[in-house]
Ligand SMILES: *[C@@H]1O[C@H](CO)[C@@H](O)[C@H](O)[C@H]1NC(C)=O
Ligand SMILES: *[C@@H]1O[C@H](CO)[C@@H](O)[C@H](O)[C@H]1NC(C)=O
Ligand SMILES: *[C@@H]1O[C@H](CO)[C@@H](O)[C@H](O)[C@H]1NC(C)=O
């Protein structure tokens with residue numbers, strides 16, 4: 001009886017976050033760039049399998065459109081669709097000067113990233129937590145003048161495939177959690193994207209790289225253990241997009257805008273093409289209809305949209321940075337300008353409804369259920385999940401905890417109540433106070449009855465045995 005009451009109280013206090021037995025939960029968000037949802041199906045992945053057994057696995061997750069690296073990673077950090085966070089492309093561009101900056105240089109264009117939406121590092125720090133980031137897209141920029149308090153940006157010519165460096169980075173991040181008291185870290189690995197591009201998603205090279213990812217996942221979990229973090233650290237592993245095999249000339253007719261009858265580059269003042277399967281055009285004044293009508297139906301696998309007519313489910317329309325005409329190609333096709341200049345065997349950037357664009361998702365740690373497989377969800381929902389585990393108030397975002405709540409163990413699923421709303425704390429405290437009163441009454445009457453019985457048996461009134469006393473005081 002007393003024992004049961006004790007357990008109940010322990011449970012009650014853990015829900016309320018009593019400092020005695022609850023430490024703040026930490027979150028490590030890891031992205032393996034371009035890890036398609038099904039990459040573990042044709043490779044032996046003992047460590048990913050073990051992680052699924054010890055935690056949660058989603059069938060797949062749906063990245064935002066445009067399915068490219070920087071925009072999709074910024075969605076992970078903000079929970080906003082791309083049209084809402086403003087990082088609409090891997091490349092910064094200026095339609096007036098026609099200047100463009102490639103992926104790496106764009107990392108350092110502050111105004112591109114800091115467009116009104118705060119990444120989780122800044123939000124966490126503003127609420128008293130400590131955040132860090134290693135190589136995650138967006139790390140180099142500042143946001144309303146603030147940066148992640150511990151951060152590392154890779155140099156220009158970085159070898160994204162080096163497994164030894166991967167391990168060093170994993171250990172470094174664990175050190176940040178343990179020695180610098182960080183609560184949240186985002187960690188980025190540039191593979192298997194690079195290998196998927198170069199050799200294609202069905203290549204033996206891609207399968208080898210997935211084995212390297214798997215070994216690294218094992219290493220990361222081992223390192224967390226070595227650093228004494230397993231009881232506090234939640235590890236979420238996901239990706240920014242998948243990868244699709246590119247069809248080549250001879251097999252299909254490629255999409256080359258220059259060859260489409262009625263279309264002329266002299267009618268556009270700025271274009272962003274030759275960048276995978278997507279493109280954007282800014283027609284010259286008065287030329288929008290002409291350009292649109294020429295391209296629409298110009299190739300059976302080319303989709304042409306006016307910005308404001310984009311399918312709403314893609315959430316890629318309502319932003320000043322998005323150009324008036326948007327092009328995208330069916331899976332397997334690329335959009336070329338004057339002639340093909342893209343030679344990758346694998347590409348991404350396709351419609352996010354294509355199965356090839358779906359990414360993987362795994363999570364393990366004290367906040368997550370074990371051995372649970374869940375259905376698919378959109379990656380905008382990862383942000384509110386992380387905020388919830390960290391106990392911080394999220395910024396306005398496009399995700400919802402509903403999508404992932406099922407993954408959380410009960411205490412974690414209800415934690416937000418005490419962190420995010422004070423009235424709930426008082427309700428909770430009142431409930432526990434009431435509960436304590438009931439327990440006290442029950443225990444006292446129990447004790448009285450027991451003593452009565454004992455007195456009946458032995459004729460004496462002994463005090464409670466030592467063991468029971470100590471259990472009572474430990475409550
Ligand atoms: C683009 O360049 C023009 C001319 O230098 C400048 O006036 C404008 O502010 C730039 N726009 C952006 C978004 O950088
Ligand atoms: C976002 O960037 C656009 C230019 O690309 C600019 O006009 C706008 O003011 C920016 N918004 C914020 C909130 O920074
Ligand atoms: C891989 O990384 C390790 C550790 O940073 C470094 O010593 C080594 O030279 C790197 N190897 C290659 C091939 O880049």
Ligand SMILES: *[C@@H]1O[C@H](CO)[C@@H](O)[C@H](O)[C@H]1NC(C)=O
Nearest residue numbers: 398399400401402403404405
């Ligand atoms: C979340 O789930 C609750 C309960 O099922 C429901 O009332 C609410 O509308 C859902 N919210 C969203 C945004 O899905």
Ligand SMILES: [Zn+2]
Nearest residue numbers: 033034069240
């Ligand atoms: Zn990517």
